Amino acid sequence: MALLAPSLCPSPGFLSPHRCPFLRLASCGSSSSVPDAKQNSSKLDSHQCQAGVVINQTPAEDQVSNNALTTGGAYGFEGATTSLTNELMPSSKRVTLIRHGLSTWNEQSRVQGSSNLSILTETGIKQAERCRNSLVNMTFDACFSSPISRAKSTAEILWQGKQEPLIFLDSLKEAHLFFLEGMTNADAKKQYPELYTSWREDPANFHVAGIYPIRKLWGTAREAWKEILLTPGENFLVVTHKSILRALICTALGLTPERFRAIDVNNGGISVFKFSKQGEAMLQCLNMTAHMYSDHIYNY
Numbered sequence: 427m428a429l430l431a432p433s434l435c436p437s438p439g440f441l442s443p444h445r446c447p448f449l450r451l452a453s454c455g456s457s458s459s460v461p462d463a464k465q466n467s468s469k470l471d472s473h474q475c476q477a478g479v480v481i482n483q484t485p486a487e488d489q490v491s492n493n494a495l496t497t498g499g500a501y502g503f504e505g506a507t508t509s510l511t512n513e514l515m516p517s518s519k520r521v522t523l524i525r526h527g528l529s530t531w532n533e534q535s536r537v538q539g540s541s542n543l544s545i546l547t548e549t550g551i552k553q554a555e556r557c558r559n560s561l562v563n564m565t566f567d568a569c570f571s572s573p574i575s576r577a578k579s580t581a582e583i584l585w586q587g588k589q590e591p592l593i594f595l596d597s598l599k600e601a602h603l604f605f606l607e608g609m610t611n612a613d614a615k616k617q618y619p620e621l622y623t624s625w626r627e628d629p630a631n632f633h634v635a636g637i638y639p640i641r642k643l644w645g646t647a648r649e650a651w652k653e654i655l656l657t658p659g660e661n662f663l664v665v666t667h668k669s670i671l672r673a674l675i676c677t678a679l680g681l682t683p684e685r686f687r688a689i690d691v692n693n694g695g696i697s698v699f700k701f702s703k704q705g706e707a708m709l710q711c712l713n714m715t716a717h718m719y720s721d722h723i724y725n726y
Contacts (some may be wrong), residue, residue, distance in 0.1 A: 452493030462513035507680045510651040518543050519655055519701040520726075521662045522566070525671055526580040527553035527615065528693045534610050537669070538576075539603030546579045553694035554583035560696070561723050565661025570650075572598040572666045581665040593657075598648035600667035601639040630683035640669070647673035655705055671697070678707035694718055698726060 450593060460681040496528070527550030531538045534641050546554070556611045557713075561584075571581035571595040585592055606614050606625070615622045629640045652660055666674075680700055692696065695713040702708075716722040 435540040438714050442551075444597050452626065467495040504527070506649050507678065507707050509705035510648065510678060510701070510707065511563070511655050513656075513705070515655060515701070515703045518703055521654060521664060521699045521701065522561070522564070523666070523671055523674060523691075523697040523699070524557055524580070524697050525662045525668055525691045525693055526572075526577040526665060527551060527557075529576040531608075532693060533595065535645045537601065537603055537606045537609050537611060537614055540574065540600050543608065545575050550576070551583065552694065554580040554715050557694050557696065558584045560581055560722055561663075562726050566661050566662070566663040568593055568657055569665065570595055570598060570654055570657075571664070572600065573668070574599055574667070577665050577667055584663065584665060595650055595653055597646050597653060598666040598670060599646075601669040602641045603639060604634045615716060619705070629686045632726060640673075640686050643670060643673040644683050645679055646670065649679045651677065655701060675709070675712070679709060689713075692718070696724070 434721075451608045479690050502720070506659070526546070529538065529544040529550055530547055531541075531544035532550075533547055536544070557580075567583045568590060569575050569581055569588070570593045573596065577598070578592075578594070581592055603625070606618070606622070609617070611622075621632070630638075632638065634639060650670070651674065651681050653663060667692055669686075672686055675691075675697065676682070676690050677683050691713050692715050694717075696711070696716050697709070697713055698711040698716070700710055710726065714724070717724070
């Protein structure tokens with residue numbers, strides 16, 4: 427699957443088939459109705475395109491759920507990726523991933539990593555509240571979060587008023603970046619030019635004392651996916667950090683650490699995955715941010 431940069435879309439970071447003419451993933455947050463696929467299949471041939479994407483002419487009946495919004499995308503995804511659970515789950519699952527709100531070190535352009543010293547700014551708190559409001563129509567069985575303060579505070583805002591306790595996972599912690607943590611990017615580049623350049627331009631091979639943080643993050647992300655997906659329930663919320671989010675998204679799609687910087691996630695950005703009973707992933711939405719610019723409410 428080709429993932430398109432948010433900059434290609436009219437609304438920054440909002441990759442929706444209704445807002446972005448280049449993308450046709452399964453629709454998230456759409457309220458428009460779509461005519462029945464059977465009634466219109468005779469009007470489409472295998473070469474007809476919608477916004478530059480070839481439409482699947484006749485999806486199998488058993489692949490289309492009742493009342494599902496149809497966008498011309500794929501309905502079945504068995505074999506799309508390798509299993510993240512290595513065992514059969516009792517039901518399919520949906521996981522909504524959210525990056526924490528703007529933090530003090532985000533604002534100061536500091537390297538954050540696994541440090542717990544960076545906290546949400548007033549803007550970050552408002553972003554978390556916007557995330558919560560945008561998901562008011564969604565029901566989640568559980569919320570998982572990194573225990574690091576900026577993610578923890580975001581999760582607490584999102585989960586406010588829920589009876590179920592937050593679930594904190596160490597596997598959702600951010601990558602450890604050693605002595606670069608806390609430094610401004612400008613100072614890190616000046617004092618450790620080779621190391622900083624490696625981190626920015628070749629993160630898969632960035633290492634300190636023989637430890638490769640991004641390669642290690644791939645293993646951590648797989649652990650997190652297994653912990654999340656094997657938890658009872660069908661609809662989960664996950665709040666964490668940018669680097670581990672990149673690893674979660676890439677491991678779900680079968681991408682290697684070399685693709686680390688192929689995906690970007692904004693503060694408060696929302697991404698959504700569906701998982702088959704086999705633990706195989708389908709990316710439905712990536713880095714949605716319409717709620718940051720309006721009172722948009724998602725329904726997916």
